[in-house]
Amino acid sequence: xxxxxxxxxxxxxxxxxxxxxxxxxxxxxxxxxxxxxxxxxxxxxxxxxxxxxxxxxxxxxxxxxxxxxxxxxxxxxxxxxxxxxxxxxxxxxxxxxxxxxxxxxxxxxxxxxxxxxxxxxxxxxxxxxxxxxxxxxxxxxxxxxxxxxxxxxxxxxxxxxxxxxxxxxxxxxxxxxxxxxxxxxxxxxxxxxxxxxxxxxxxxxxxxxxxxxxxxxxxxxxxxxxxxxxxxxxxxxxxxxxxxxxxxxxxxxxxxxxxxxxxxxxxxxxxxxxxxxxxxxxxxxxxxxxxxxxxxxxxxxxxxxxxxxxxxxxxxxxxxxxxxxxxxxxxxxxxxxxxxxx
Amino acid sequence: xxxxxxxxxxxxxxxxxxxxxxxxxxxxxxxxxxxxxxxxxxxxxxxxxxxxxxxxxxxxxxxxxxxxxxxxxxxxxxxxxxxxxxxxxxxxxxxxxxxxxxxxxxxxxxxxxxxxxxxxxxxxxxxxxxxxxxxxxxxxxxxxxxxxxxxxxxxxxxxxxxxxxxxxxxxxxxxxxxxxxxxxxxxxxxxxxxxxxxxxxxxxxxxxxxxxxxxxxxxxxxxxxxxxxxxxxxxxxxxxxxxxxxxxxxxxxxxxxxxxxxxxxxxxxxxxxxxxxxxxxxxxxxxxxxxxxxxxxxxxxxxxxxxxxxxxxxxxxxxxxxxxxxxxxxxxxxxxxxxxxx
Numbered sequence: 001x002x003x004x005x006x007x008x009x010x011x012x013x014x015x016x017x018x019x020x021x022x023x024x025x026x027x028x029x030x031x032x033x034x035x036x037x038x039x040x041x042x043x044x045x046x047x048x049x050x051x052x053x054x055x056x057x058x059x060x061x062x063x064x065x066x067x068x069x070x071x072x073x074x075x076x077x078x079x080x081x082x083x084x085x086x087x088x089x090x091x092x093x094x095x096x097x098x099x100x101x102x103x104x105x106x107x108x109x110x111x112x113x114x115x116x117x118x119x120x121x122x123x124x125x126x127x128x129x130x131x132x133x134x135x136x137x138x139x140x141x142x143x144x145x146x147x148x149x150x151x152x153x154x155x156x157x158x159x160x161x162x163x164x165x166x167x168x169x170x171x172x173x174x175x176x177x178x179x180x181x182x183x184x185x186x187x188x189x190x191x192x193x194x195x196x197x198x199x200x201x202x203x204x205x206x207x208x209x210x211x212x213x214x215x216x217x218x219x220x221x222x223x224x225x226x227x228x229x230x231x232x233x234x235x236x237x238x239x240x241x242x243x244x245x246x247x248x249x250x251x252x253x254x255x256x257x258x259x260x261x262x263x264x265x266x267x268x269x270x271x272x273x274x275x276x277x278x279x280x281x282x283x284x285x286x287x288x289x290x291x292x293x294x295x296x297x298x299x300x301x302x303x304x305x306x307x308x309x310x311x312x313x314x315x316x317x318x319x320x321x322x323x324x325x326x327x328x329x330x331x332x333x334x335x336x337x338x339x340x341x342x
Numbered sequence: 343x344x345x346x347x348x349x350x351x352x353x354x355x356x357x358x359x360x361x362x363x364x365x366x367x368x369x370x371x372x373x374x375x376x377x378x379x380x381x382x383x384x385x386x387x388x389x390x391x392x393x394x395x396x397x398x399x400x401x402x403x404x405x406x407x408x409x410x411x412x413x414x415x416x417x418x419x420x421x422x423x424x425x426x427x428x429x430x431x432x433x434x435x436x437x438x439x440x441x442x443x444x445x446x447x448x449x450x451x452x453x454x455x456x457x458x459x460x461x462x463x464x465x466x467x468x469x470x471x472x473x474x475x476x477x478x479x480x481x482x483x484x485x486x487x488x489x490x491x492x493x494x495x496x497x498x499x500x501x502x503x504x505x506x507x508x509x510x511x512x513x514x515x516x517x518x519x520x521x522x523x524x525x526x527x528x529x530x531x532x533x534x535x536x537x538x539x540x541x542x543x544x545x546x547x548x549x550x551x552x553x554x555x556x557x558x559x560x561x562x563x564x565x566x567x568x569x570x571x572x573x574x575x576x577x578x579x580x581x582x583x584x585x586x587x588x589x590x591x592x593x594x595x596x597x598x599x600x601x602x603x604x605x606x607x608x609x610x611x612x613x614x615x616x617x618x619x620x621x622x623x624x625x626x627x628x629x630x631x632x633x634x635x636x637x638x639x640x641x642x643x644x645x646x647x648x649x650x651x652x653x654x655x656x657x658x659x660x661x662x663x664x665x666x667x668x669x670x671x672x673x674x675x676x677x678x679x680x681x682x683x684x
Contacts, residue, residue, distance in 0.1 A: 006448035016448070017474055020455055024462075024469045028434050030490065031468040040470035042435055042488065045387010055439040055473045055484050092370045093384055097397035097484060106348035106358070113362055120366075126373040127366050128382035131397045132359055142397050142439060142484035146384065148372065 036249070037157050038086035038233050039147070048154065050147045052083035058138030065189075066182045066197075069108055071210040073115025074122075076141045079236065081123045082214035082289040084147035086234040088155040090219070093128045094120065097142040099135035112139075123216055153223075155232035155293065160250035164230050164294035164315040169218050169308055171262040172239055173278065176285025177270045178202065178209030184274075204266040212289040218309070219291075225302045229293035238284040242292050243322060244336040253320040256313030256334070258327050283324070284337045378591070379499050380428035380575050381489070390496065392489045394425035400480030407531075408524045408539075411450055413552040415457025416464075418483045421578065423465045424556035424631040426489035428576040430497040432561070435470045436462065439484040441477035454481075465558055495565075497574035497635065502592035506572050506636035506657040511560050511650055513604040514581055515620065518627025519612045520544065520551030526616075546608040554631040560651070561633075567644045571635035580626040584634050585664060586678040595662040598655030598676070600669050625666070626679045 008016055021035045032048060033041035039052035054076070058064060062072050077094060084091040096116055100109065120127050125145065185197035199206055214234075222229065231250055233242050239261075243254050261282045271278040294315055295303065303309050313325075322334040350358055363377045374390060375383035381394035396418070400406060404414050419436060426433040438458055442451065462469050467487065527539035541548055556576075564571065573592055575584050581603075585596050603624045613620040636657055637645065645651050664676040 004449055008442065008444065008446065008448055008451065011448060013474060016451065019448070020451070020474075023455065023459055026468045026470075027462075027466055028468050030434050031470055034468060034470040035472070040435065040437070042391075042470070044391065045389060047387060049384075049386065049391060049488075051435070051437060051471060051486070051488065053437045053439055053471060053473055053484070053486055055441055055475055055482065057441055057475065057477060057482070059478050060441075060476055092372050093382065093393070095382070095393060095395045095486060097395055099397055099399055099402075099482075100350065102350065104350065106350055106353060106361070107346055109350065109358065109362070113365060117365055120369075124369055126368045126370050126376060128368075128373055128376040128384070129393060129395060130377070131395055132355060132362075133397055133399065134402055135399060136401050137479040140397065140399070140441075140482060142395070144393070144395055144437060144486040146391075146393065 033156070038083040039089070041087070041154065047148055048151050050084055050087045050089045050149065051144065052080055053142065053144040054080050056141045058140070063186070064139070065186055067210055069111035070115035070118070072141070073112040074119045074211050076143050077116055077119035077123065077125070078212055078214045079289060080143045080145035081119070081125065081216065082234040082236070084145050085214050085216055085219045086232050086291060087147065087149065088153055088219060088222070088229060088232055089147035089149035091123055091125045091145050091147040093126050093146040095129040095144045096127060097131035099133045099140040101135045101137060104139065123214065153228055155229040157231055157233055157246050157249035160231035160246050160252050160294040160315045161296070162252060162315055162317055164296060165300055165311050166254060166256060166292070166294055166313040166315065167303070168235070168239065168262065168290055168292050168310050168312050169215050170288070170290040171264040171267065172235060172288050172290060173263055173271065173281030173285040174205045174208040174267040175212060175287035176281050177267050177274065177276065178205035178207070180274050180276070181206055181270060182209060202266070202270060204264055205270055209287065212287060214289055215291045227295060227299045227302055229295055232291060232293035235288045235290045235292050236286055238286045238337065239292065240283040240334050241336040243334060246292070246294070247318070247322055251318050253316035253318050253322055254313060255316055255323045255325060255331070257325045260310060260312040262310045375498070380425040381431070383429070383496065389490055390493050392426055392429045392431045392491065393486065394422055395484065395486040396422050398483045400482070405528070406481070407528055409552055411453035412457035412460070414483070415454040416461045416553050418485050419458055419461035419465065419467070420554055420556045421631060422485045422487035423461070423467065423558065424576040424578070426487050427556050427558055427561045428574050428633060429489065429491065430495055430561060430564070430571060430574055431489035431491035433465055433467045433487050433489040435468050435488040437471040437486045438469060439473035441475045441482040443477045443479060446481065465556065495570055497571040499573055499575050499588050499591035502573035502588050502594050502636040502657045503638070504594060504657055504659055506638060507642055507653050508596060508598060508634070508636055508655040508657065509645070510577070510581065510604060510632055510634050510652050510654050511557050512630070512632040513606040513609065514577060514630050514632060515613065515623030515627040516547045516550035516606055516609040517554060517629035518623050519609050519616065519618065520547035520549070522616050522618065523548055523612060524551060544608070544612060546606055547612055551629065554629060556631055557633045569637060569641045569644055571637055574633060574635035577630045577632045577634050578628055580628045580679065581634065582625040582676050583678040585676060588634070588636070589664055593660050595658035595660050595664055596655060597658055597665045597667060597673070599667045602652060602654040604652045
């Protein structure tokens with residue numbers, strides 16, 4: 001090692017990942033897709049396996065002062081299932097590794113696994129392995145999910161074509177707004193432990209933050225309707241950031257329309273209460289775990305009436321850039337300001 | 343959650359794992375084997391995939407005051423490859439997730455990945471995914487490895503039969519003795535930072551601790567010789583503990599012979615220097631990552647002359663128990679004292 005010291009913050013999370021990935025070389029013919037999508041793709045005889053993994057740390061990804069352990073367990077599974085969904089695959093197996101300090105009792109571990117097992121039940125996945133170890137710090141959870149698909153059913157980030165329709169499921173921004181509420185109530189509680197946090201009017205946004213649901217329902221419906229998205233990813237870092245990823249991987253541009261962006265009423269009202277711009281929450285809020293995908297125009301009629309799929313824009317030529325058309329009709333350049341961990 | 347608080351130490355690591363696993367229910371037909379072996383087994387068309395995962399924490403599994411980051415990266419891959427080998431499968435893909443604090447520079451991350459990439463090259467596996475995040479504490483590494491085998495080639499822990507021969511590769515106890523030396527020199531250094539650690543005469547044992555090699559060479563040789571072990575696992579917790587696992591899973595007993603146990607001369611001499619009983623190091627030292635397996639007697643002739651496979655005993659009926667026959671001819675009951683993390 002040389003004596004030069006470069007801070008990770010100089011590269012940023014995505015820069016560091018790009019830097020590390022540039023050194024990776026694929027050797028096995030069974031590796032169909034390595035790093036660079038929501039999940040890796042591996043040959044498996046008559047079908048393919050997709051593999052994805054997430055590492056969740058107390059104090060970085062969850063705060064046990066307001067996140068119940070059962071929800072943390074559920075979410076740890078759900079975020080990985082969401083990455084499998086984003087490949088248009090069906091999750092089948094997960095492994096869960098945990099590191100615990102002696103702060104945690106067996107009852108606490110049971111609460112965590114109650115959530116993990118509930119998520120396994122909900123998504124139809126089998127918990128097939130893992131590792132359990134001591135931690136000197138907080139709780140650490142590492143989940144790997146494995147899913148299945150026929151090769152021709154997969155949706156990569158790289159398949160979007162000019163004139164495809166950009167679709168997003170559910171509504172966006174709720175998880176970010178929920179996090180702000182939970183953080184605010186935590187500060188209130190820390191300042192005065194006799195104060196009871198008043199969370200009743202915020203259940204939509206807080207539960208989206210604490211216990212998001214991967215959109216496997218949409219994946220199954222798309223199959224039933226015979227629609228294979230031309231590209232797809234899940235919205236974990238924020239809509240704008242994900243659109244950038246799809247545009248980069250597919251070498252296309254995109255235009256989206258402010259008046260088409262889905263936002264829940266409670267999310268909107270709470271954002272305003274918190275002095276946050278609701279549209280900024282929709283564009284840059286992370287952790288919604290909705291699906292962002294593109295479809296060929298020929299498939300539009302099949303999805304047109306779906307109550308939970310929103311058509312927010314379309315794919316353009318790469319030189320046309322990435323734009324948001326505001327309600328007033330002005331086209332403003334999209335900026336990708338996803339969640340930064342570094 | 344009730345108000346009862348049970349300490350994890352009351353159950354122990356294996357007790358906690360058993361407790362959690364008792365709640366797991368397998369739902370998918372593609373899950374051939376879930377928790378309970380060195381790796382899970384998943385149906386994959388004409389073959390099967392094996393999946394294993396390990397979570398490694400700074401301060402628990404490695405100490406950066408003496409473990410170079412390149413070695414830590416190599417070892418993180420090797421220990422997972424070893425679990426794939428223990429199923430008699432060939433590793434093909436890995437995912438690597440890391441959590442880093444700002445203590446780590448880009449150059450430090452590069453050193454870690456130099457080791458990870460070197461191990462990928464050495465074992466012929468592809469790095470296909472992972473997660474990179476910030477940590478508030480030390481370095482965390484989570485690796486998942488995926489391997490391939492034909493279903494009939496797999497060696498489970500549960501296949502040992504009465505009269506099978508117990509085999510072990512390489513030599514044992516070195517990694518534990520190496521750890522003791524590294525810890526001793528660390529204390530010397532901490533007491534007097536001007537003292538240069540004197541590690542030159544201990545390279546065998548220290549390099550076994552710092553950069554163990556998974557025995558894929560043996561797996562390939564067994565294939566070439568047409569030998570499928572009736573049961574197998576890798577020696578990560580200690581020989582005695584692993585024999586207990588095989589006996590429990592296979593519902594058999596075992597007798598091993600002290601004079602057949604393989605120990606390297608430097609390991610022996612260093613153990614004596616450290617006032618450790620060399621045989622105790624062989625029986626209970628962890629992290630050697632050698633392979634322990636059983637073969638049918640008909641296969642003995644094929645392996646008899648192998649320089650690195652040792653025939654340490656045989657499988658008996660369950661009611662005959664688990665015994666070590668000492669050099670003096672006394673049979674003493676084996677005790678499983680594997681490494682305890684809790």
